Amino acid sequence: DAGVTQSPTHLIKTRGQHVTLRCSPISGHKSVSWYQQVLGQGPQFIFQYYEKEERGRGNFPDRFSARQFPNYSSELNVNALLLGDSALYLCASSWDRRNTEAFFGQGTRLTVV
Amino acid sequence: AQTVTQSQPEMSVQEAETVTLSCTYDTSESDYYLFWYKQPPSRQMILVIRQEAYKQQNATENRFSVNFQKAAKSFSLKISDSQLGDAAMYFCAYLLYNQGGKLIFGQGTELSVKP
Numbered sequence: 350d351a352g353v354t355q356s357p358t359h360l361i362k363t364r365g366q367h368v369t370l371r372c373s374p375i376s377g378h379k380s381v382s383w384y385q386q387v388l389g390q391g392p393q394f395i396f397q398y399y400e401k402e403e404r405g406r407g408n409f410p411d412r413f414s415a416r417q418f419p420n421y422s423s424e425l426n427v428n429a430l431l432l433g434d435s436a437l438y439l440c441a442s443s444w445d446r447r448n449t450e451a452f453f454g455q456g457t458r459l460t461v462v
Numbered sequence: 463a464q465t466v467t468q469s470q471p472e473m474s475v476q477e478a479e480t481v482t483l484s485c486t487y488d489t490s491e492s493d494y495y496l497f498w499y500k501q502p503p504s505r506q507m508i509l510v511i512r513q514e515a516y517k518q519q520n521a522t523e524n525r526f527s528v529n530f531q532k533a534a535k536s537f538s539l540k541i542s543d544s545q546l547g548d549a550a551m552y553f554c555a556y557l558l559y560n561q562g563g564k565l566i567f568g569q570g571t572e573l574s575v576k577p
Contacts, residue, residue, distance in 0.1 A: 382563060391466075391553050391567030392507070405562015437505060441565075448563030449495055453507035 351376070353442050353454035361460045362430050370425045370457045374442030380404075381423040382448060383415055386437040386456070398423055399446045427459075435461045464489045466556050468568035475544045476576050482529075483539045483571050485554030491515075495557040496530070497565070498539045502550040510552070513537065541573075549575045 354373045362368050374381050380399045384392035397405035398417035412428045421442075427434055437458050441451040465488045475481035487496070498510040513521045513530050520528050525545075529538045541548055554568040 380563060382565075384565075391555075391569055392565070394564045394566070397562040397564065399563070403562075405564050407564065439507060441507075443563065446563060447559035448557060448565065449559065450509070450512065451563075451565065452509065453499075455504065455506040458505075 353440055353452055355438075355440050355454035355457050357457060358455065359458045359460075361462060364430055364432060364461055366430050367426065367428050368430060368459060370427075370438050370440075370459070371422065372425070372440030372442075372454060373422045374440075375452055378442035378444050378452075379421055380443040380446055380448055380451075381417055381421065382441045382443075382451065383423070383425045384439040384441065385409070386439055388436070392439055395425070397448065404446060430461045432461050435459060464491075464556055464558055464566050466554055466566050466568040468554055468571050470571045471569070472572045472574070474574045474576060475541070475548075477544055477546060479544055480540060480542045481544055481573065483541075483552055483554075483573065485537045485539070485568055487535050487537065487554070487556050489535070489556065491558075491560075495559070496528075496537045497555040497557065498526070498528070498537075499553045499555060499567075500548075500550045501553060501570075507553070511539065544575050546575050546577060549573055 382397040383395040386392040394407040396415045437456045440454045558564040
């Protein structure tokens, strides 16, 4: 069975641009969460979606948004990119709303120049 | 506020030896989950072991086991018979499931394994 897949794996963007990151959960998983991991730190929670509705939001500005599609895949959008948005963006999926067993994808490395 | 603290930025172990990674957390909740994740250079976060707070018995997964001390809010990971493939960054995490299934991670401990 395929695990959590994320695309693209690497991305370079210019300040002020917009970026869309994509995530496909494990088959049967209805919960998708997004995390930002800055170099040298632990991941920070951005969003959780379950059954296509936002169930949790971390302390990130409104430039960050996300959505979940009927097939449970998800997109993370970031507008007006800043240099500080450079990070590894991780997607995790879980079968349950509480995320009691979350499985992560390999991440998207975003570099803002 | 819930916090997770890993006080050992780096640890080293000899192959085949045992190593313990420390983690403490702060919460006012009585029911929660704790996890250890491994992140090798490939960057993928891999679930190592999970502990449910209401369970008294410490979780075990093959060579990996935890020492869960609920009153002390301590959750350490013991790796027995260390292997070269165990070298990675290890993160302790607390699940805040009444706030959207939010995982709160510690700062990580980088484990190196010497042959």
